[in-house]
Amino acid sequence: MDYNREDEQYGPERPRRSKRGYFLSSLIGVIVGAALMAFLLPYWTGGGHGANSMNTNQNIGSAQVKTVNVNVNDxxxxxxxxxxxxxxxxxxxxxxxxxxxxxxxxxxxxxxxxxxxxxxxxxxxxxxxxxxxxxxxxxxxxxxxxxxxxxxxxxxxxxxxxxxTDKIKAIAQFGNSDKVKVGEPVIAIGNPLGLEFAGSVTQGIISGTERTVPVDSNGDGQPDWNAEVLQTDAAINPGNSGGALMDISGKVIGINSMKIAESAVEGIGLSIPSKLVIPVIQDLEKYGEVRRPFLGIEMKSLSDIASYHWSQTLKLPKGIKSGTVVMGVDAFSPAGKAGLKKLDVITGFDGHKVNDIVDLRERLYQKKIGDRVKITFYRSGKKKTADVKLTEADRLQR
Incomplete structure (x- = not known):
């Protein structure tokens, strides 16, 4: 019968062992004890695996790992x-x-x-x-x-x-927003809520790159442009607009522009990436405006027009459900010279499908002044094409 240690004192009397048995038992005990001490001694003296995890330099196989302490706050x-x-x-x-x-x-x-x-x-x-x-x-x-x-x-x-002024000495340096990675720490500097909080600094990370947000650039209540932005959780409030979004080295990677202002949304600030800022400010310095190609048309997305007009007024084939409707044409503009007319429905631009005015504008602004493009459109139910030479936008068209 086996007994546990608590019951051992109450067990039956065992037969006495010989001296030889005691010697063998003692010898085995010494050997086991020595082996146990050899295994545990490095841990007690700081030489085991537990101690290595605290060392500045560790050898793991053939690779050496260094633990470096960096004071990020400093x-x-x-x-x-x-x-x-x-x-x-x-x-x-x-x-x-x-x-x-x-x-x-x-x-x-x-x-x-x-x-x-x-x-x-x-x-x-x-x-x-x-x-x-x-x-x-x-x-x-x-x-x-x-x-x-x-x-x-x-x-x-x-x-x-x-x-x-001779009071200004410091000049900011632009960084490369194309190299920014999600999770990278950033700093936003600006004047939230007015000059009372001038020079406020907030810290966060890059939450997303190459985000696009719809923008109503002409104030008609309809989005007509998709702005590419950096997303950050660094606090950006009214008054921060125009301030800097900087990487940890102090380079400007974005100009803070907006915040998604909804009660259910928190921590979403948006910044214009430096790769887009630099060419714009170069044009503004040189010309006082950004030079872009233009078509010379007033336009409206097909989706913003009542569907019964698609067949009754525009006479579109049943399969056409997206595009940009020409609402007016300047006779001396590139589009006017190429023969486009009011109520034409543009469905293609230089080989790319056009879904709405945002699509058309994005495709247009990827071109250069003087480029020739092929426009596909429908007029009274018939598919047509026009070859258009792009010119510089008129001041009235900007």
């Missing part, structure tokens, strides 16, 4: 200290009454990106300065200097300002 603090002066406040001043009195209509942020002598260039959002009769820049020391509008672009929501 790196971020230093970076912010180095670049915070490159973000300024932008004040939109408008006339408030018939007597010509002016007042602040709103404020935003801007990024200093270029300096030529005492002339300083600042990029901000178009919507920050839209409608302004005067623009002022608020510097970190609280002083204000008047700014001139070099040019702006509603479609990309960007504007370039310039000021003459």
């Amino acid at each position: 790196a971020v603090t230093k970076m912010v200290s180095d670049v915070s002066d490159t973000v300024v406040g932008v004040l939109n001043i408008q006339k408030t009454d018939i007597w010509g009195e002016s007042g602040e209509a709103g404020s935003g942020s801007g990024v200093i990106y270029k300096k030529n002598g005492n002339t300083v260039y600042i990029v901000t959002n178009h919507h920050v300065i839209e409608g302004a009769s005067q623009i002022e820049i608020s510097l970190k020391d609280g002083s204000r200097v008047p700014a001139d509008l070099v040019g702006s672009d509603r479609l990309m929501d960007l504007a370039v300002l310039k000021v003459k």
